[in-house]
Amino acid sequence: MKKSFRSIITPYLFLFPFLFFFILFFAYPVIYSIAISFMRYTSGSFQWVGIKNFSFLFSDDLFYKSLKNTFTILFLQVPLQTIFALIFAVCINNAFLKAKGLFRLFIFLPILIDTVSYSIVFGLLFNADSGFVNAILNTFGFPSLQWFNTGYLARLLIVLAVTWRWTGYNVIIILSGLQNINTELYEAAAIDGANSIRRFFAVTVPGVKQVLIFSIILSISGVLQLFTEPYLLTGGGPVNESLTVVQYLYNLAFVKYNFGVSSAGSYILAIIIGLVTVIQLKLTKDS
Numbered sequence: 001m002k003k004s005f006r007s008i009i010t011p012y013l014f015l016f017p018f019l020f021f022f023i024l025f026f027a028y029p030v031i032y033s034i035a036i037s038f039m040r041y042t043s044g045s046f047q048w049v050g051i052k053n054f055s056f057l058f059s060d061d062l063f064y065k066s067l068k069n070t071f072t073i074l075f076l077q078v079p080l081q082t083i084f085a086l087i088f089a090v091c092i093n094n095a096f097l098k099a100k101g102l103f104r105l106f107i108f109l110p111i112l113i114d115t116v117s118y119s120i121v122f123g124l125l126f127n128a129d130s131g132f133v134n135a136i137l138n139t140f141g142f143p144s145l146q147w148f149n150t151g152y153l154a155r156l157l158i159v160l161a162v163t164w165r166w167t168g169y170n171v172i173i174i175l176s177g178l179q180n181i182n183t184e185l186y187e188a189a190a191i192d193g194a195n196s197i198r199r200f201f202a203v204t205v206p207g208v209k210q211v212l213i214f215s216i217i218l219s220i221s222g223v224l225q226l227f228t229e230p231y232l233l234t235g236g237g238p239v240n241e242s243l244t245v246v247q248y249l250y251n252l253a254f255v256k257y258n259f260g261v262s263s264a265g266s267y268i269l270a271i272i273i274g275l276v277t278v279i280q281l282k283l284t285k286d287s
Contacts, residue, residue, distance in 0.1 A: 037263035046260070053264035063265070065240055066248035069155065073244070074223040077159045082216055084163065085170035090204060092171070093178040104175070107168040115165075119232035122161045151241030154234045158242060161229050166222065170215045177211030178204070213284050217277055224273050245269055 037053055039046040057063050092103050110118070125132045126147040134144040147153045181203065189199045205212075227246040230236060236243035236251075246269070253262035 033263045033266065036260055037267060038260070040260045041257060049260065053261045054268070056261050057265050057268060062240060062243070063245075063248060066243045066245045069240075069242055070224060070226065070244045073155055073158055073162075073226065073242075074220060076156070077162050077223055078216060078219045080159065081163045081167050081170060081219060082212065084167050085174055085215065086208075086212070088167070088171045089174040089178055090200070093175060104172065107171050109168065110165045111169045113165070115228045116232060118165060119161065119229055122157070122164075123233055126157055148234055149238050151238060154238065154242040157233060158226070158229050161233060162223070162226065166219070170219065173215050173218075174208055174211055177208035181207035209284075213280070217280060220276055220280070221273055224269065224276070 036046065038048060038050060040049045040053070041047075088107055091097065092100055092107070097103065126134070128134060128144055128146050128148065131147075133147075138144060145153055147157050185203045185207070186199055189203055194202060225246055226244045227250065230242050230244050230247055231250070234242040236247050245265070249262045249265045249269070252258045252265065
């Protein structure tokens, strides 16, 4: 039976709004930015320069420094956040804990706070002269720390800020995995004489392995794209000691107006994120 024109065109009409906005806000910007990565903006117009933008990045010491800073923050922040998230999730999942919903709400609240607002608050808390953290250190006889003027302390401050905000989000993810573990496994382990620590490593950790992998991949991707916290808290200082890759690319594009190099760098970053994810999945699969 021959289909009517209306029955043929109807599915495409339903798809049209999605395709329109997909092309307008995703496909076109991606294609345009790829083209820009091979161009240089001079005298109000773009000029083709080939791979010179990529060559500039690979010869720029500041690019490597921003990569080093980003991975330093990553290697500190992701394990710290994952450990805290797992511990909090196990505690909230405890059968004897009352008002679990309230605890889940409290642990998730930081993610609901505006990034700019909480970054400003962290800046005030860690202020060298009048900050609450240094006041506590002084109370116990320790000297004030120059959080914003010392390289490793500036990076540590970013680690603490990001961990505070995103731990609750990962707690909820891990908690969903914990609630899918069969309680009979814990009972069987207890009968075999396993204590609580042994049950944690023999039952809990393997039971949430896939959820942990998902959480870690999200965290790694997030840290590699970190911008707001270092931009607002430290400004990349002191002397670029806390400058992240995305902040470096931002400065290239919107401070130096070097859009071509910035676009090239964004695709290098995308490749790095993809490679890190693939390597992590490969290592996890092999183990």
